[in-house]
Amino acid sequence: MALASQDGPAIETRGLTRVFQSRKGFLFRERTRTEALKGVDLTVERGAIFGLLGPNGAGKTTFTKILSTLLLPTDGTALVLGHDVTKETEWLRPRMGLVLGGERGLYNRISGRDNLRYFADLYGVPLAERERRIREVLERVDLLDAADRRVEEYSRGMKQKLHLARGILHRPEILFLDEPTIGLDPKSARETRKLIRSLVSDGVTIFLTTHYMFEAEELCPKLAILSKGRIVARDTVDNLRALIGGDRTIEVEDYGFEDRELAVLRGLPGVSKIVTEEFGPMLRLTLRIRTGETTVDGVRRSLPGHPELAVRERRTSLEDVYLDLVDEEVR
């Protein structure tokens, strides 16, 4: 780590706040005000992968963009590698990589290799090393064979790999990945996660956002949970798992439930929370049971008139803890 800059945390934010004032309409403007971040205090150590977990709209992208110098905070401070993201952009930008991912963000009509060449120049990758470096990252993301094809011919997963290749091309000290597997099929998502894991060994700090608990669990030893612009938990995965404690979980599925029936379930002994999810025509209720003797049979008995009812008990998972913390339904 010859050029790595001092010690100290990779990321440090204090009271980070961001308000969006958006205007609708061109002539007759209607203002809406969204507080995307409401005073976020977060410290992330160097090395390893840190996960920021949160449902859609929690403020993950907003947070990532502020840290990567693409957005200014309304209030509060943010230091990355010890440098202020609003003032020291010249120092920071060459040392950061950013992967926003998605279908956009690439020049589709030219080849993957030409995309990388362009950004290598803008990032000041040493000219003498450029072609070798490009080949290296293409190999790494397994795109070498497709390198000279137009990006518009790439699958969604290949585009994501190209995004990643661009993110690491200039060997950043810190890499921001905003929902790197969103919209990918399971196989590409798995490959992408594998690739992300392999990057840690380079000593680069990775800051990753996701709305999948299992992804955070798989990739990030430490994580924070963001909900409605606030950090609601900041811990290791192991400690979060301890929050499960002795909780049990019972799932109930059918085509629909009446409010009266939900009230009955809520009244069962020890039921601390019910999460409702829709699956096409089906409705699934997930019951968290803290204490008490409520069993699968007990639940079944309190829901008469449901001949198709499916009830089962399963292990309480981190996903359940997560849903508790963000206190929201995830569909």
Added chain:
Amino acid sequence: MSGAVADGYTGRRSTYASLRLAFLLFMADPQWLIPSMIAPVIFGLVSFELFRGYGHYYLTYAILGAGMMSMWGQTLYGSGWATGQDREFGTLEPTIQAPTPYLYVVLGRVLWNVVSGLLGGLIVYLVVVAAAGSPPALPDPLAFVVLFLFVMLTLAAVGVVFAAFYVYTRYAGFIQNVGEFAFYVGTGCMFPVVLLPFWTNPIALVFPPTWALDALRYASIPGYVGFSWGFWPDIAGAIGTTAAYLLLAGSVFHRVERHVLEEGNLDHY
């Protein structure tokens, strides 16, 4: 991890990278053939018909009129438009996030547009000459070519400033479309400005190409009556306004970037 920021970006390298990208995107997209190849042919023919019979130097008028029409589109419109495309592609964010100031990216594109604008000018020249069956009577062909390039550079300066608007807002295209026709006429692209109502002149003088074009007409059309101050003041005016535009661009870009980071609209399109 070693080698971070080893030699850094340089303005020249970034400008060239942007020029190269503009070329690659041009080659990859056949729709460009319309403004760059077909429009000059049409402009040339229309202009030839329009100026036919306007004295001994009508061919020069026709060439300058059509040449400016097509180059205006290429140089100015193209520069701003490419930034609008960056918004649309979602490439504006990664580009702004890279350490290179966006101004260099714009410069590269403007240079490319100068090159392709010159191609348009050449096409116009060939079309008009073919239609007339003879080349225009030019008192000093070398001065003509040099001043032609000079006009291109003044256009490029305007293009750089325009590109800033495209970074600033996704409505820039709309604004430019509305303004474009006024600019065509106002800057004397098509007709000499002095033929327009007097009140339009002060507006036109804000644009560097107005001055440069007037100088070009003085140099290539004997007996031309343009701005009463004549050739050399035209040149001085062109240089002065161009310098002002470039200075403006330098400071505007910095402020525009700050503004869009505050607004958070870089990904809007």
